[in-house]
Amino acid sequence: MAERLHDDYLHFRAAGMSLVLDCTGGLLPRVVHWGADLGDLTRDALAFLALTEAAQVMSCSLDEPVPVSVLPQQSAGWLGTAGLTGHRNGEDFSTSFSVRSVRSVRPGAGEGPVAHRLTVDAVDGQAELALALEIEVTTSGLVRQRATLTNESDRPYTVDGLLLTLPVPGQATELLDLTGRHLRERSPQRHQFTLGTHLRENWRGRTGIDATLVHVAGESGFGFRTGEVWGLHVAWSGNHRSLAERTPAGVSLLGGGESLLPGEVRLAAGECYTSPWIYGSYGHGLDELAGRFHGYLRDRAHHPRSPRPVTLNTWEAVYFQHDVSKLKALADAAAEVGAERFVLDDGWFQGRRNDTAGLGDWYVDKDVWPDGLHPLVDHVHALGMQFGLWFEPEMVNPDSDLARAHPEWIMATGGRTPPTARNQQVLDLGHPEAYAYLLERLDALVTEYRIGYIKWDHNRDLVEAGHSPRGTAGVHAQTAAVYRLIDELRVRHTGLEIESCSSGGGRIDLGILERTDRVWTSDCIDALERQQIQRWTGLLLPPELLGTHVASPVAHTTGRAHTLDFRAGTALFGHFGIEWDLTLASAEERARLAEWVSAYKRLRPLLHSGTVVRADHPDPALWLHGVVAPDRSRAVYALVQTATSVQSPPGRVRLPGLDPDAVYRLSPLPPGNSPEGPTGYALPWWQGDKVELAGRVLGTAGIQAPALYPERMVLVEARRV
Ligand code: DGJ
Numbered sequence: 001m002a003e004r005l006h007d008d009y010l011h012f013r014a015a016g017m018s019l020v021l022d023c024t025g026g027l028l029p030r031v032v033h034w035g036a037d038l039g040d041l042t043r044d045a046l047a048f049l050a051l052t053e054a055a056q057v058m059s060c061s062l063d064e065p066v067p068v069s070v071l072p073q074q075s076a077g078w079l080g081t082a083g084l085t086g087h088r089n090g091e092d093f094s095t096s097f098s099v100r101s102v103r104s105v106r107p108g109a110g111e112g113p114v115a116h117r118l119t120v121d122a123v124d125g126q127a128e129l130a131l132a133l134e135i136e137v138t139t140s141g142l143v144r145q146r147a148t149l150t151n152e153s154d155r156p157y158t159v160d161g162l163l164l165t166l167p168v169p170g171q172a173t174e175l176l177d178l179t180g181r182h183l184r185e186r187s188p189q190r191h192q193f194t195l196g197t198h199l200r201e202n203w204r205g206r207t208g209i210d211a212t213l214v215h216v217a218g219e220s221g222f223g224f225r226t227g228e229v230w231g232l233h234v235a236w237s238g239n240h241r242s243l244a245e246r247t248p249a250g251v252s253l254l255g256g257g258e259s260l261l262p263g264e265v266r267l268a269a270g271e272c273y274t275s276p277w278i279y280g281s282y283g284h285g286l287d288e289l290a291g292r293f294h295g296y297l298r299d300r301a302h303h304p305r306s307p308r309p310v311t312l313n314t315w316e317a318v319y320f321q322h323d324v325s326k327l328k329a330l331a332d333a334a335a336e337v338g339a340e341r342f343v344l345d346d347g348w349f350q351g352r353r354n355d356t357a358g359l360g361d362w363y364v365d366k367d368v369w370p371d372g373l374h375p376l377v378d379h380v381h382a383l384g385m386q387f388g389l390w391f392e393p394e395m396v397n398p399d400s401d402l403a404r405a406h407p408e409w410i411m412a413t414g415g416r417t418p419p420t421a422r423n424q425q426v427l428d429l430g431h432p433e434a435y436a437y438l439l440e441r442l443d444a445l446v447t448e449y450r451i452g453y454i455k456w457d458h459n460r461d462l463v464e465a466g467h468s469p470r471g472t473a474g475v476h477a478q479t480a481a482v483y484r485l486i487d488e489l490r491v492r493h494t495g496l497e498i499e500s501c502s503s504g505g506g507r508i509d510l511g512i513l514e515r516t517d518r519v520w521t522s523d524c525i526d527a528l529e530r531q532q533i534q535r536w537t538g539l540l541l542p543p544e545l546l547g548t549h550v551a552s553p554v555a556h557t558t559g560r561a562h563t564l565d566f567r568a569g570t571a572l573f574g575h576f577g578i579e580w581d582l583t584l585a586s587a588e589e590r591a592r593l594a595e596w597v598s599a600y601k602r603l604r605p606l607l608h609s610g611t612v613v614r615a616d617h618p619d620p621a622l623w624l625h626g627v628v629a630p631d632r633s634r635a636v637y638a639l640v641q642t643a644t645s646v647q648s649p650p651g652r653v654r655l656p657g658l659d660p661d662a663v664y665r666l667s668p669l670p671p672g673n674s675p676e677g678p679t680g681y682a683l684p685w686w687q688g689d690k691v692e693l694a695g696r697v698l699g700t701a702g703i704q705a706p707a708l709y710p711e712r713m714v715l716v717e718a719r720r721v
Contacts, residue, residue: 007023007024007026007099007102008023008024008043009021009022009023009024009032009043009046009047009049009050010023010029010046010104010118011038011041011046012115012116012118012137013037013038013137014115014116014137014138014139014140014141015139015140015141015292015295016036016037016141016288017034017035017036017037017137017141017143017282017292018033018034018035018036018037018038019031019033019034019137019143020032020033020034020038020041020046020049020050021118021135022050022067023099023102023120024050026098026099027067027069027076027098027099028069028070028071028073028097028099028120028122028131028133029069029070029102029118029120029133029135030067030068030069030070031070031166031167032046032049032050032053033049033053034143034166034167034168034230034280034282035169035228035230035282036228036282036284055249055250058249061249062077064077065077066078066249068080068165068167068251068253069083070083070133070135070145070164070165070166071083071084071097071131071133071147071162071163071164071165072163072165072253073094073095073096073097074094075094075095075096076096080197080245080247080251080253081163081197081243081245081255082161082163083162083163083164083165084131084149084159084161084162084163085159085160085161085162086149086157086158086159086160086161087157087158087160088153088155088156088157088158089155092126092127092128092129092157094127095124095127095129095131096124096126096127097122097123097124097129097131098122098123098124099120099121099122100121100122100123101119101120101121102118102119102120102121103118103119103120103121104116104117104118104119105117105118105119112299112300112301113138113139113140113296113299113300114136114137114138114139115137115138115139116136116137117134117135117136118133118134118135118136119132119133119134119135120132120133120134120135123152128151128152128153128155128157129149129150129151129152129153129157130149130150130152131147131148131149131150132147132148132150133145133146133147134146134147134148138292138295138296138299139295139296139299140291140292140293140294140295140296140299141281141282141292141295142279142280142281142292142293142296143166143279143280143281143282144235144277144278144279144280145164145277145278145280146164146274146275146276146277146278147162147164147274147275148272148273148274148275149162149267149272149273149274150267150270150271150272151267151268151269151270151271151272152269152270153269154269155269156266156267156268156269157266157267158263158265158266158267159260159265159266159267159273160260160262161257161258161259161260162257162258162273162275163241163243163255163256163257164255164256164257164275164278165253165254165255165256166230166232166253166254166255166280167251167252167253167254168217168230168244168252168253168254169252170250170252171219171228172193172217172218172219172228172229172230172252173192173193173219173220174190174191174192174193174217174218174219174220174221174222175190175191175192175193175198175215175216175217175218175244176188176189176190176216176217176218176222176229176286177189177198177200177212177214177215177216178210178211178212178213178214178536178539179210179212180209180210180505181209181210182209182503182504182506182523183504183522183523183524183529183557183558184522184524184529184533185209185210185504185505185506185521185522185533185537186213186505186532186533186535186536186537187532187536188536193217193244193246193252194246195246195247195248196245196246197243197244197245198243198244198245199241199242199243200212200215200241200242200243201239201240201241201259202239202240202241202259203239203259204239204461204462204506205238205239205426205461205462205463205465205475205478205479206237206238206458206461206462206502206506206507207236207237207238207240207502207506207507207508207509207511207512208461208506209502209503209504209505209506211506211508211509212242213233213508213509213536213537213539213540214231214232214233214281214289214293214539214540215231215232215233215242215243215244215254215256216229216230216231216286216289216539217229217230217231217244217252217254218230222285222286223285223286223616224285224286224287224613224614224615224616224656225285225287225613225614225615225616225656226284226285226616227284227285228282228283228284229282229283229284229285229286229288229289230254230280230281230282230289231254231280231281231282231283231289231539232254232255232256232278232279232280232281233256233278233279233280233281233293233509233510233540234256234257234258234276234278234279234509235276235277235278235279235509235510235511235514236258236276236479236509236511237479237482237483237507237509237511237512238258238475238476238478238479239258239259239260239261239475239476240256240257240258240259240276241256241257241258241259242254242255242256243255243256254280255278256278257275257276257278258275258276258476260473260476261465261473261475261476262473263472263473264472264473264474264475264476264477265476276511277510277511279293279510281293286539286614287611287612287613287614287656287657289539290538290539290540290612291611291612293510293539293540293541293542294541294542294611294612297510297513297541297542297545298542298609304497304517304518304544304545307601307604307605307608308518308544308575308576308604308608309339309340309341309386310338310339310340310341310576310577310578310597310600310601311339311340311341311342311343311388311453311547311549311575311576311577311578312330312331312334312339312341312342312343312385312577312578312579312582313343313345313455313549313577313578313579314327314330314342314343314344314345314579315345315346315390315579316525316551316552316556316579316580316581317330317579317580317581317582318330318347318581319346319347320346320347320352320353320354320355321347322344322347322348322365322368322369323368324368324369324375324376326583327344327376328375328376328379329583330581330582330583331376331379331380331383331385332383333582333583333585333590334383334385334578334582335383335384335385336590336594337578337582337590337593337594337597338594338597338598338601339385339577339578339597340384340385340386341385341386341387341388341452341453341577342380342383342385342386342387342388343387343388343389343390343453343455344373344376344387344388344389344390345390345455346390346392346457348364348365348368348369348373348389348390349361349362349363349364349365350362350363350364350365350366350400350401351365351399351400351401352365355422355423355424356397356399356423357397357399357400357423358397358399358400359392359395359396359397359400359424360395360396360397360400360401360402360403360427361400361401361402362391362393362438362441362442362445363441364445372448372449373389373449374449377449377450381450386452386453387449387450387451387452387453388451388452388453388454388455388497389445389449389451389453389454389455390454390455390457391442391454391455391456391457392456392457392458392459393427393438393442393456393482393485394426394427394429394458394478394482395424395425395426395427395457395458395459395460396409396410396424396425396426396427397423397424397425398410398420398423398424398425399423402427402437403425406433406434408431408468408469409427409428409431409433409434409468410425410426410427410428410468411425411426411427411428411462411464411465411466411467411474411478412425412464412466412468412471413464413465413466413471413472413473414464414466414471415471416464418463418464418465419463421459421460421461421463422459422460424459424460426460426462426465426478428465428467428468428474428478429477429478429481429482429485430467430474430477430478430481431467431468435481435484435485438485439485439488439489442454442485442489443489443492443493446489446492446493446496447493451496452495452496452497453496453497453498453499454496454497454498454499455499455501455520456486456498456499456500456501456516457501457502457503457520458501458502458503458506458507459502459503460503462475462478465478479511483511483512483514483515486498486515486516487515490515497517497518498515498516498517499516499517499518499519499520499547500512500513500516500518500519500520501519501520501547502520503523504520504521504522504523504524505519505520505521505522505533505537507519508521508537508540508541509540510540513541513545517545518544518545518546518547518575519537519541519545519546519547520547521533521534521537521546521547521548521574523557524555524557524558525549525550525551525555525556525557525567525579526551526555526557526558526560526562527551527555527562527566527567527569527570527571527711528560528562528566528642528711529555529557529558530548530570530571531570531623531640531642532642534546534548534570534573534574535614535623535625538612542608542612543573543574543575543607543608543612543627544574544575544604544607544608545575546573546574546575547574547575547577548570548571548572548573548574548575548576548577549571549576549577549578549579549580550564550567550568550571550576550577550578550579550580550593550596551567551579551580552580552581553567553589560711562711563676563712564589564592564593564596565592565596565671565672565674565712565713566711566712566713568592568593568596568671568672569596569638569672569713569714569715570640570713571596571600572596572599572600572603572607572638572672572715573607573625573627573638576597576600576604578593592671595670595671596671599669599670599671599672603636606627606629606634606636607627607636609629609630610627610628610629610630610635611627611628611629611630611657612625612626612627613625613626613627613628613635613656613657614626614656615653615654615655615656617653617654619645619646619647619650619651620642620643621641621642621643621644621645621646621710622639622640622641622642622645622650622653622705623638623639623640623642624637624638624639624640624653624654624655624705625637625638625640626638626655626656626657628657628658632657632658632659632662632695632720633662633719633720634717634718634719634720635655635657635658635664635717635718636669636715636716636717636718637655637715637716637717637718638672638713638714638715639653639705639706639708639713639714639715639716640712640713641708641709641710641711641712641713642710642711643710643711644710648678648707649679649704649705649707650704650705650706650707650708651704651705652701652702652703652704652705653702653703653705654698654699654700654701654702655695655698655699655702655703655716655718656699657699658695658698658699658718659695659720660694660695660696660699661694661695661696662694662695662720663692663693663694663695663720663721664692664693664694664695664698664718664719664720664721665690665691665692665718665719665721666685666690666691666692666693666698666703666716666717666718667690667716667717667719668686668714668715668716668717669715669716669717670715672713672714672715673714673715674714675706675707675708675712675714676708676709676712677706677707677708677709677712678707678709679707683704683706683707684704685703685704686706691703692721695718698718703716
């Protein structure tokens with residue numbers, strides 16, 4: 001590990017990305033360049049780069065140029081969204097930090113996912129505040145930063161907001177962000193990056209079912225494979241914001257931070273506030289941008305590396321109808337098709353016969369389970385599967401012993417109780433006793449039942465989330481407390497895996513993923529909807545972190561019917577599972593499902609380590625996505641007909657991501673190799689000899705796609721010869 005002190009220009013390079021920082025003049029760092037690799041640059045070249053970036057002073061503006069630092073300050077002349085907002089009873093509302101030290105460290109190879117680390121210590125003597133900035137570049141080429149603000153005065157300082165930014169060049173003229181709702185997370189929306197601020201702010205007290213995950217600015221018409229793109233992610237599971245701001249002075253930037261409720265962070269003497277990590281990813285095309293997130297996640301020491309077990313989840317199979325013999329039969333059927341993990345969902349604890357009661361009473365229901373969960377757990381273990389259990393720790397039904405005993409543990413303010421959502425309220429983890437109760441319950445149950453996996457749910461937005469007795473705002477403390485709770489549980493139970501679920505994909509961010517092992521991508525398991533939800537969640541997360549299940553023939557949330565091949569082929573590109581009452585499935589269906597399970601087991605080493613690729617195909621009804629092995633020796637592609645096409649036959653599709661100079665043999669991949677389509681005529685290459693072509697040809701000219709019925713897909717494998 002090499003450590004150096006600087007007050008100069010810094011150039012960090014990783015995986016084809018350059019970040020150039022101007023740390024001169026005792027000012028907070030300014031980003032001179034964030035984007036494509038600039039190559040090896042001398043100190044003089046970096047100084048010239050900074051000089052040529054500096055603009056002239058124009059009429060009707062300040063008489064000095066306005067340096068925009070990663071934490072933009074009004075004292076420097078910045079009149080856009082401020083980096084730090086806060087005050088001491090109305091005073092010290094504006095800051096001017098001077099840098100005391102700049103330290104850069106280059107961790108050695110193999111020392112985790114960080115390639116370069118910069119720490120900047122600054123102080124504002126007048127405002128009596130200290131600021132520590134951490135700016136890191138990961139080996140995958142992400143930039144991430146966070147700030148710690150310390151109150152160095154005896155008088156309290158209230159933090160209203162802390163925003164960290166990264167500039168993007170003027171070429172970024174389009175924005176992409178994601179929105180959505182329950183059962184339809186991650187719907188993309190695109191617009192011009194016009195002058196002004198495009199703000200995505202979330203006050204839901206959880207990451208949000210509509211969270212953008214990544215806020216992207218890019219060149220006009222950018223796609224998965226084309227156009228330069230810059231994206232920002234806020235790694236925080238509570239209130240947060242991200243913005244894209246463009247000023248008439250030619251500054252364009254992306255920014256992000258936690259959104260704080262009034263009075264939520266009030267620093268007494270010596271206390272500090274640390275912002276969440278704010279991530280920036282640059283790419284030539286969205287695939288590269290996503291690949292940097294995937295690479296970073298995979299480089300973490302605690303990234304799940306064991307083969308992702310085929311999971312049967314009981315929710316859509318039985319809902320609240322818990323019956324031991326039925327569940328044992330389901331476990332038998334699960335084991336028969338090759339499942340490796342069995343997860344008992346909602347409905348097992350005291351008084352929980354439906355969603356109106358029981359949340360908070362984390363004791364096994366004696367009426368339904370007179371012998372506890374042991375008969376089922378033992379059965380599952382005897383079948384060679386791991387046992388997992390559902391919890392929703394932060395929630396409480398007013399109709400529960402817990403709520404009756406501790407009404408003061410329910411988050412509220414103003415002497416009123418917030419409106420319920422799914423008949424529930426939020427348990428205030430800011431109360432040490434409530435926190436201790438949950439830790440004890442979770443710990444005891446995990447120990448007693450040798451639970452290997454928790455599905456950790458969170459099914460409502462936080463409304464008026466006050467902390468009793470005074471009703472002070474408590475979302476920040478709640479978010480920090482749930483992180484602590486999960487961390488503590490993981491320390492006590494090495495190897496315990498946790499899924500982050502929140503009405504489906506309502507808590508997906510890199511903050512929760514520091515301490516969980518996958519997400520429940522959506523409550524909607526309709527394969528057609530899942531194609532789009534998984535595609536866009538994949539902007540942040542690699543396939544192995546996405547819970548993807550095969551549901552019943554008719555989707556419970558949309559009423560659409562899909563073939564088993566379409567359902568399973570869609571679930572293949574994630575952490576594969578089943579959420580279907582297999583005791584009702586026919587022998588043929590189970591046999592076919594078992595084939596898909598075997599295919600998943602064969603393919604998971606590739607699917608969970610490779611590079612995710614998506615073609616920019618002109619026909620909006622034909623999607624092609626796939627995963628290419630890290631050494632590009634092999635790839636699996638899915639050709640998905642999402643609707644009927646205007647054109648028929650479909651035409652050529654490109655197979656992206658292959659080594660241009662290598663030759664690949666193409667073959668339709670069973671069990672997803674039978675095109676069911678509107679013509680009885682065979683596609684020549686599909687039926688004929690195995691095609692062998694260079695990656696350059698396959699990625700440029702492409703191959704004729706088979707004509708498919710809508711809502712069908714096929715798989716194609718490319719193997720280097
Ligand atoms: C919402 C989750 O997203 C579902 O998968 C299921 O676990 C239910 N909650 C149970 O209440």
